[in-house]
Amino acid sequence: MHELSIAQSLLAIIEDEMTKHGKETLLTVKVRHGRLSAIVPEALETAFEVLTIDSRLAGAKLEMEETPVVLRCRACGREFSPEGDSAFAPCPGCGEELGHTVLSGRELYIEYLELE
Numbered sequence: 001m002h003e004l005s006i007a008q009s010l011l012a013i014i015e016d017e018m019t020k021h022g023k024e025t026l027l028t029v030k031v032r033h034g035r036l037s038a039i040v041p042e043a044l045e046t047a048f049e050v051l052t053i054d055s056r057l058a059g060a061k062l063e064m065e066e067t068p069v070v071l072r073c074r075a076c077g078r079e080f081s082p083e084g085d086s087a088f089a090p091c092p093g094c095g096e097e098l099g100h101t102v103l104s105g106r107e108l109y110i111e112y113l114e115l116e
Contacts, residue, residue: 003040006108007047011057013110023115026060030112034067034105036087041066069105079103 014026033039041064048062072079073091082089087105090097 002038003043004047004051006039007044007051010048010110011051014057014113017113018115021115024056025116026057026113027116028061028063028112028114029110030063030065032065032067032107032109032111034107035069036102036105037108039108065111067104067107070103071100072103074099074101 010029010031014029018024018026031044033041033044044064045062052058052060068081069087070079070081071087071089071091073093073096075096076091076094078091078093080089080092087100087102088097089100091100
């Protein structure tokens, strides 16, 4: 379950930001993850909750938002979102199946922190 190591990394970033800004309490953290990032949201939420028990981050709310896959066709340049979780999809404009550029869908980042 790689979500545990991702949660540990997120918490390290959060702790650094809290120290940098002189804040003691984390209320909310919003994480944006791409559909191709192989994140299981429920597993990340569980790992976050387990890792924050008995810490100053206990009770913080983890919000997650998924970013859809957007591809650009290498042949005609059309941008499109394929169905499902794959970057391998025919272009709806010209039918080209391979070599598309992934414009979004692989992200994994903290969008914002709400601190006190």
